[in-house]
Every structure is written in C-alpha cells, then in structure tokens.
Amino acid sequence: MCKFIGIDISKQTFDVSFLEDEKWQHQVLENKPLGFKKISKILNSEDWVVMEASGSYYLPLAEYLTEKGFKVSVVNPLVIKRFSQTNLYRAKTDKKDAKTIAEYAEKYELKKWNPESENAKKLRQLYTRIEMLRKQVHQNKRQLEAFSASGFLDKILKNEINSSVRFLENKIKKLENEMNRISLEEYSETMENLQSIPGVGKQTAMMMCLITNNFEKFEHYKQLIAFVGFSPRIYQSGKSVKGKGHICKMGKSQIRKLLYLCSWSAKRWNKTCKEMYQRLKEKGKPERVIKIAIANKLIKQIFAIGKSKEKYQPNFC
Numbered sequence: 001m002c003k004f005i006g007i008d009i010s011k012q013t014f015d016v017s018f019l020e021d022e023k024w025q026h027q028v029l030e031n032k033p034l035g036f037k038k039i040s041k042i043l044n045s046e047d048w049v050v051m052e053a054s055g056s057y058y059l060p061l062a063e064y065l066t067e068k069g070f071k072v073s074v075v076n077p078l079v080i081k082r083f084s085q086t087n088l089y090r091a092k093t094d095k096k097d098a099k100t101i102a103e104y105a106e107k108y109e110l111k112k113w114n115p116e117s118e119n120a121k122k123l124r125q126l127y128t129r130i131e132m133l134r135k136q137v138h139q140n141k142r143q144l145e146a147f148s149a150s151g152f153l154d155k156i157l158k159n160e161i162n163s164s165v166r167f168l169e170n171k172i173k174k175l176e177n178e179m180n181r182i183s184l185e186e187y188s189e190t191m192e193n194l195q196s197i198p199g200v201g202k203q204t205a206m207m208m209c210l211i212t213n214n215f216e217k218f219e220h221y222k223q224l225i226a227f228v229g230f231s232p233r234i235y236q237s238g239k240s241v242k243g244k245g246h247i248c249k250m251g252k253s254q255i256r257k258l259l260y261l262c263s264w265s266a267k268r269w270n271k272t273c274k275e276m277y278q279r280l281k282e283k284g285k286p287e288r289v290i291k292i293a294i295a296n297k298l299i300k301q302i303f304a305i306g307k308s309k310e311k312y313q314p315n316f317c
Contacts, residue, residue, distance in 0.1 A: 001046075002044075002046045002047055002048065003018045003019070003043075003044070003047045003048075004018060004019070004047070004048050004050060004100060004102050004105035004106045005017070005018045005039075005042075005043070005047060005048065005049045005050065005059070005102060005105075006018065006050055006051075006097075006098045006100065006101030006102030006103070006104070006105060007049060007051040007098055007101065008051075008052070008094045008095070008097035008098040008101060009051055009054050009057050010031065010054070010057060010062065011031065011056050011057055012030065012031055013028055013029065013030055013031055013035075013094075014028075014029055014031050014035065014051075014061065015027070015028050015043075015094040015095055015097070015098040015166055016028070016029060016039060016098060017095065017098035017099040017101070017102050017148075018102055019102065019106075019282070022213065024099060026095055026098070026099075028094075029089060031057065031060070031061065031212075033064070033100055035061075036061055036065070039061075039065075039190055040064075040065065040068055040070070041236055043065075043070050043205055045069065045070070047070065047071065048073060048105055048110055049065055049070055049071065049072045049073070050071075050072075050073045050074075050075060050101050050102065050104070050105040050110065051072075051073075051074055051101065052074070052075055052076075052077040052080055052101065053074050053075070053076060054077065055075060057128075058073040058074060059115075062074060062086075062113060062115070063115045066114070067111065069296040071110075071112055071253050072112065072113045073105070073110040073112060074079055074113040075101070075104070075110060077199055080097075080100060080101055080104055081258065083100065083103075083104045084100050086190060089279060093105065103159075105115065114155065114213075116213065117186065119182050119185060119186040120186065120210060120213070123179055123182055123186070123206070123210050124210060126175050126178060126179045126182075126252070127179065127207070127210075129175060130175050130176065131254065132177070133168050133171055133172050133175070134172065136168055137165055137168045137172070139168060140161050140165050140168070141165060141266070143161065144161045144162070144165075145160065147161075148209070152196070154203060165281070179206070180202070180206075182208040183210075185311075186209075186214075187205075187209040187210075187214055188204065189309070190205075190214055190215065190309070191206060191209060191211050192311075193305050193306070193309060193310065193311050193312075194208060194209070194302055194305055194306060196305070196312040197266075197270065197298070197301050197302065197305060197312045198265070198266060198270040198271075198273075199262045199263070199265040199266025199267075199269060199270045199273065199298060200266075200268035200298065200311070201262065201265075203258060203260065204255075204258045204262055205302075207254065207255050207258060207304070208255070208302050208306065211227070211228075211255060212224060212303075212306065213307075215303070215306035215307050221299060221300045221303035221304070223304050224299055224302075225296055225299050225300075228255050228259070229253070229256055230256065230259075230292060230296050230299065232243055235281045239308055248264075249296050256295075259295040259298060259299065260291060262295070262296060263291045263292075263295045263298065264291070264296040265293055266297075266298055267290075270298075270301075271314050272297060272301075272315075273294045273297050276293060276297055277290055277292075279292060281292060293312070
C-alpha cells in the first residue's frame with residue numbers, strides 16, 4: 001500500500017511522519033547521508049516522499065532519494081501554511097509540520113520533483129552572488145554620495161570607496177561572463193529562439209530558461225505568470241468593499257525586474273505589445289498598469305516560443 005511520507009527539514013535534522021496501520025509514525029533523522037540511508041529503508045517503490053522547499057536544506061535528501069528511484073515531491077512552503085490554516089491547526093512544531101505535510105500529500109495530486117542539472121545549479125548560484133555584489137556596489141555609491149553631501153570628504157576615503165566599487169564591478173563582470181558561457185552551453189537553442197522576440201534580451205532569456213528548467217517545469221503560461229509574481233490580485237467583497245487591485249508579488253523579484261525593463265522596449269518594437277500599449281493608453285490606464293500588462297504578454301510569448309522551440313513571428317500571440 002502506498003504511504004505518504006511528510007518531511008519537515010532543517011539544517012541539521014529532518015522529521016519524518018507517515019500513517020501506517022492507522023497509526024501515525026514519527027522519526028527524527030540527521031540531515032546527513034546516514035539519515036538518508038535510514039529513511040530509504042522504510043520506503044517502498046510506490047511511496048511518495050513530500051517535503052517543503054526550505055532554502056537549500058532539502059536538496060541533498062531530495063536528490064539522494066530521486067537517485068535511488070523513489071518518488072519525491074517538493075511543495076511550496078506557502079501551500080503547506082495555507083493548508084494548515086484551513087484545517088485550523090494551532091501547534092507549530094517540527095513533528096506537527098511533518099504530519100501536516102503527509103496529510104496534505106494524501107489529499108492533493110502530487111507532482112514528481114526532478115533535480116536540476118549541474119549547470120542550472122551553477123547559474124542559479126552565480127546569479128544570486130551577482131545580485132549581492134550589485135547591492136554592495138549600490139551601498140558604496142550611496143555612502144559616497146552621503147559623505148559628499150555633508151560638505152567634506154576625505155580624499156583618501158573617497159579613493160578607497162571608488163577602489164572598492166571598481167573591484168566589485170570587475171568581480172561582477174567576471175561572474176557575468178561565466179554565466180554567459182554556461183547558459184550558452186546549457187540553453188543555446190532555446191535562448192536563441194527567445195531572443196528573437198522583440199524586447200527580450202540575453203539575460204531575460206537565460207533567466208526564463210533557468211526558472212522553467214528549459215520550459216519543462218510548467219504546463220501552462222498562467223502557471224509561469226503566477227510563479228514570476230505577475231498574477232493580478234483582486235480585493236473585493238460584496239458591493240461596498242472594492243479595494244485597489246494589484247499584482248501578487250509572491251514570485252521571483254529578480255525576473256520581474258528584468259521583465260519590467262523588457263516591457264518598455266517591447267512597447268516600441270514588439271507588434272502585439274505595441275498594439276496593447278496604444279489600446280490601454282487610449283483607455284487612460286496608468287503607465288505602471290500598462291507595463292505589467294505588457295510584461296504578462298511577453299511571458300505568454302516567451303512560454304509559447306520556449307515550448308514550441310520555434311522563433312518569433314510578427315503575428316505570434
């Protein structure tokens with residue numbers, strides 16, 4: 001009989017919970033190879049192992065079990081949180097969380113998790129590192145501006161800050177070059193197709209390939225829009241409560257920034273985006289709303305191109 005094993009994982013340990021012979025079983029194992037071997041002994045080939053995407057702590061266990069041929073599903077922590085709230089659970093312990101995950105697994109359809117390629121992992125880590133370095137560059141420049149605005153700035157300090165900025169910018173350039181090399185090795189054909197879309201540049205194409213696992217992760221473009229965080233959120237109740245609508249920002253802020261930039265290029269050179277801009281402008285829509293609408297249109301085009309493995313055509317989408 002198929003068991004649903006819920007796992008609440010942390011840096012050092014993971015809690016295992018599953019229902020067997022109408023009794024809940026619970027174990028605490030080390031988040032190390034020895035703990036991985038112990039859990040594999042209680043699993044059958046038809047069982048499902050379900051865990052949350054808790055930072056990077058889940059990856060070694062998920063990869064180990066997948067390599068051993070077990071079915072693994074990795075769920076967004078927010079989904080489990082909402083499930084717990086729906087069931088009015090008040091306790092918040094590792095043991096209870098593992099049981100909640102197992103209960104969720106029994107009631108909902110699960111999607112099998114597949115590990116990323118080594119190049120995809122490298123790209124993700126490189127991009128995260130570049131983002132941190134860019135923040136450091138921004139902080140240094142802001143500090144330099146603040147010192148200058150005070151009316152006095154020591155020359156030695158000014159040279160030191162400028163030197164730090166140049167050093168960080170050189171590091172960013174080297175990491176970006178490495179990202180370009182790896183992305184062309186991993187996604188060359190898909191990136192070439194995506195860049196045929198007017199308004200979509202190399203970095204956006206690379207990031208879309210990365211977050212979609214080369215367009216194998218999603219089955220519909222609306223899933224991708226929701227993942228990025230461009231889905232509209234409507235606030236309305238009855239006839240009297242009508243709040244201002246806005247996008248749901250529970251997605252990826254990094255790719256949203258890139259798509260915002262792409263939208264202004266697309267409104268000039270992308271046929272369907274240009275028509276959309278003119279139509280919404282005539283209706284008096286704010287620029288920000290138009291920008292989001294164009295970004296959504298771009299995602300739809302990107303998804304269609306990525307799935308079809310064809311180049312952009314003027315009347316596409």
